[in-house]
């Protein structure tokens with residue numbers, strides 16, 4: 192299966208047998224002034240439908256960078272020398288590098304749910320609005336108006352599952368770090384994405400809180416058969432994944 | 446959708462957008478006030494021109510036009526002409542009961558015809574008022590005490606003389622001629638001399654001009670001021686005096702005169718059949734017709750002043766053909782020399798109207814340039830707001846908002862600020878313009894600042910109307926300008942890299 196997906200065409204139709212998400216030999220180098228900082232040097236990662244993959248790695252090893260590439264937030268470097276190497280990130284066998292701007296927006300809107308390492312909530316909005324904003328972006332004005340009651344219901348339920356039912360009208364500044372992270376997770380899940388990318392969702396939390404959040408996420412996952420890539424440096428979190436990979440020297444080691 | 450939500454949130458949580466809305470508000474209010482006042486000023490000028498002389502005027506100053514009754518008959522025979530009336534304009538000296546002299550423009554009119562063309566009776570000031578003006582809380586307006594029908598004297602330019610038990614010719618002066626009055630805030634005038642006016646007596650002196658163009662002699666006569674008029678045009682109200690045309694004709698020696706036989710000399714005698722000498726009686730060899738210096742013509746309904754001017758010119762040419770003796774002195778000026786003009790082109794008024802038009806345009810351009818400053822201000826404020834909101838932009842892009850969507854967020858925000866500022870600015874301008882006269886009076890009293898000098902601006906009151914079309918143009922431009930200011934920052938937001946935006950601290 193990995194073989195057939197090895198050399199997809201840029202805009203080949205999506206295939207059911209391809210992994211939901213696959214990074215193939217991707218490179219990412221940041222340029223700081225005149226110095227090149229290579230972060231990813233041919234990193235490969237794939238996740239099949241319903242699979243939960245944990246990515247471990249030292250701080251600064253490029254975990255967040257890799258996750259950004261998977262989520263279509265950033266693009267991998269082009270490799271002009273080795274044209275056949277087919278370095279790319281593919282969703283269901285379709286290279287997202289070849290996506291148009293609109294397709295990429297659509298991909299971020301409906302396919303991926305992203306939980307950031309540093310919550311990233313909109314400070315002016317309430318907890319509930321922060322969750323709903325992703326739905327607003329997905330459905331547009333008319334679509335959102337049509338189903339706003341159902342969406343509010345769903346957002347409220349999600350927040351309830353994360354124990355935030357009583358904080359719906361609060362602003363992010365009024366919440367603790369753990370509570371903010373739970374809001375961010377609810378936002379990532381509101382559009383029922385097939386792929387959840389979570390960047391240290393429990394990294395800033397104590398063992399107990401982190402554990403309970405993870406319990407809730409796993410319970411949801413077992414219902415929705417969601418594919419998950421979760422970045423962590425916590426062994427116990429990694430242990431709950433189907434598979435664990437390590438990011439070392441810009442490459443993924445098994 | 447999310448744009449609407451965020452616009453609302455950003456607006457209520459930040460002071461910056463309110464500041465930019467205030468900038469828009471000030472610009473909109475400023476431009477609208479200036480445009481309304483200057484434009485209103487222009488409108489007043491234009492409409493007052495028509496009020497003063499009808500649509501078209503034929504003028505032959507000093508010497509006057511002879512046989513003018515015939516010309517008027519010819520004019521009124523045209524279907525394009527509604528009414529024509531003769532007037533005489535002359536410089537004069539007016540002496541008030543206080544012995545103060547005033548230099549005035551004396552206008553001899555046929556009251557009925559002059560009213561038909563200009564409607565001057567409507568502008569007679571001293572008319573009985575049944576109810577006090579809104580601001581006249583104590584009922585101090587002297588007009589409340591006038592007998593009903595008082596304006597009849599002004600309408601006929603006559604005043605009863607009880608001693609001789611007959612009506613004598615009277616004059617109507619502009620309300621500002623005597624300077625006996627003080628304007629009150631409510632809009633009526635009160636006498637500063639403490640007597641009930643009008644009907645004071647004035648002496649008017651005019652100088653007839655000989656055929657050779659020199660002053661023959663002066664002639665003076667006393668009249669009762671039967672009423673006073675107010676056009677609102679200071680130049681007119683402070684300078685004009687209306688009197689019956691026949692009286693002025695006599696004073697200026699422009700009335701019908703018989704021409705004595707040039708061969709006759711005093712002391713000549715002739716002998717009758719019996720050889721008895723008799724003094725030769727002065728013989729007349731003809732009559733010198735009466736003259737009028739101006740003929741005011743009003744067009745029929747639907748005839749523009751320009752069309753009327755062409756018609757009047759044609760009629761004048763045919764009329765002039767009838768008289769063998771043409772020329773200025775004969776009172777039948779050559780068609781190419783006669784002055785025929787529409788009210789807009791009235792000498793003096795025309796250059797003034799042009800000047801005001803230019804001035805209005807200039808001031809508007811200046812204020813628009815100042816408004817550009819507001820655009821730049823909004824640009825600066827939005828630029829810093831986009832910087833401040835960089836992280837939000839990253840988050841929105843991360844959850845799938847498109848570049849256009851993010852750009853629209855800020856454009857929409859600019860538009861909302863523009864609309865808000867425009868609405869408040871428009872309202873502010875409306876309130877200020879409507880109350881500009883009280884505000885101006887207050888400034889005069891409290892700060893000693895008098896900007897609107899009636900001697901300079903002709904009108905005694907500042908125009909206080911806001912035209913809805915002007916308001917709409919200015920307010921829409923205000924909103925569009927605010928959006929323009931937001932354009933560059935919005936583009937910047939749209940082209941931000943989501944990951945970099947998220948890393949922004």
Ligand SMILES: Nc1ncnc2c1ncn2[C@@H]1O[C@H](COP(=O)(O)OP(=O)(O)OP(=O)(O)O)[C@@H](O)[C@H]1O
Pocket residue numbers: 221222223228230248249250251252253254255256257308945948
């Ligand atoms: N936009 C950027 N510009 C320059 N350097 C960057 C940028 N983003 C990341 N880096 C660098 O790339 C390296 C990898 O960063 P990344 O955030 O992916 O690490 P990480 O594995 O997520 O670390 P941590 O566990 O601390 O979150 C770091 O050295 C970082 O300084």
Ligand SMILES: [Mg+2]
Pocket residue numbers: 254255256308390
């Ligand atoms: Mg990281």
